[in-house]
Amino acid sequence: MNVETNSKILTTLTREKAFYFFTSIGNYTGMNALSLKEFVEKIGEVSVKSLEFHLCRGDFEKWVSDVLQDNDLASEMRKLQKLNLTGDDLRSQLSLVASRRLRNPTV
Amino acid sequence: MKFRNDVLALDDVDLRILGVLQEDARRTYTDIGKHLGMAHSTIYDRIKRLEKYGVIRKYTTIVDPEKAGAKRIVALMTVYTDPKDSETVAEKLCKAPEVLEVYTSISEELLVMAKVVAEDQERLHAFIANSVAPLSGVLRIRTSVITKKFKETSFSIFNGLTKSTLKKQTRNIGERKKNER
Numbered sequence: 027m028n029v030e031t032n033s034k035i036l037t038t039l040t041r042e043k044a045f046y047f048f049t050s051i052g053n054y055t056g057m058n059a060l061s062l063k064e065f066v067e068k069i070g071e072v073s074v075k076s077l078e079f080h081l082c083r084g085d086f087e088k089w090v091s092d093v094l095q096d097n098d099l100a101s102e103m104r105k106l107q108k109l110n111l112t113g114d115d116l117r118s119q120l121s122l123v124a125s126r127r128l129r130n131p132t133v
Numbered sequence: 134m135k136f137r138n139d140v141l142a143l144d145d146v147d148l149r150i151l152g153v154l155q156e157d158a159r160r161t162y163t164d165i166g167k168h169l170g171m172a173h174s175t176i177y178d179r180i181k182r183l184e185k186y187g188v189i190r191k192y193t194t195i196v197d198p199e200k201a202g203a204k205r206i207v208a209l210m211t212v213y214t215d216p217k218d219s220e221t222v223a224e225k226l227c228k229a230p231e232v233l234e235v236y237t238s239i240s241e242e243l244l245v246m247a248k249v250v251a252e253d254q255e256r257l258h259a260f261i262a263n264s265v266a267p268l269s270g271v272l273r274i275r276t277s278v279i280t281k282k283f284k285e286t287s288f289s290i291f292n293g294l295t296k297s298t299l300k301k302q303t304r305n306i307g308e309r310k311k312n313e314r
Binding site: 041042044046048051052053054055056058 | 257271272273
């Protein structure tokens with residue numbers, strides 16, 4: 027994990043790079059995350075339907091990998107996808123993984 | 134030349150000509166003249182005037198995407214916006230090649246509605262997620278993919294007219310022809 031990756035995790039992104047929460051194809055909830063910190067917050071607020079939609083599509087993994095450029099967190103997201111979690115179990119696990127990364131950005 | 138509120142006032146002859154052209158824009162002046170019982174020179178003058186004042190905007194070709202082998206999905210997208218940003222959102226949507234039509238409306242909230250076309254659902258979602266959701270002032274989006282088309286027609290000069298008005302117009306032109314004789 028290099029210094030550049032650390033800065034991506036902690037930075038505030040532009041609107042174009044933000045994560046936008048949808049519940050299905052083309053249905054935007056109005057919630058977005060401009061940083062990993064906001065992402066953790068929004069995971070706790072957005073509907074479970076949205077979390078399930080993005081997890082099964084691999085959107086979280088893709089955003090973390092492409093935008094935040096954090097392969098370690100992307101790998102954790104991929105593991106969650108394979109567990110087929112749903113509902114509040116998904117919300118809590120997703121929150122746990124992302125917030126743990128936020129607390130330890132250099133690990 | 135008659136104008137009402139800066140709009141060219143159309144008489145029943147103009148309306149009949151527009152009706153014929155909207156059915157088939159390739160009909161000749163002579164053919165239209167025969168159909169309406171008028172001289173082709175009259176039809177020519179009327180059409181040129183309708184073109185000059187922008188009543189006739191253009192003559193185009195309607196392509197059936199399926200028969201042309203172009204598989205597409207079409208969706209109706211409703212974008213809920215901050216009132217101060219709605220015009221900007223609408224203008225930006227107009228610039229996207231994926232967007233076919235854009236409208237604004239006020240209901241309980243300010244809305245921008247758009248008809249969107251994409252190769253498949255994934256590309257439709259990518260367009261909305263990457264190009265619409267990030268626009269400043271977009272509050273949320275609802276999108277419905279069209280599964281079956283029951284009717285599609287462009288604006289006709291006769292749209293919205295009741296049968297009695299249509300009959301009246303037909304009668305007017307009949308009487309006009311009698312008087313001319």
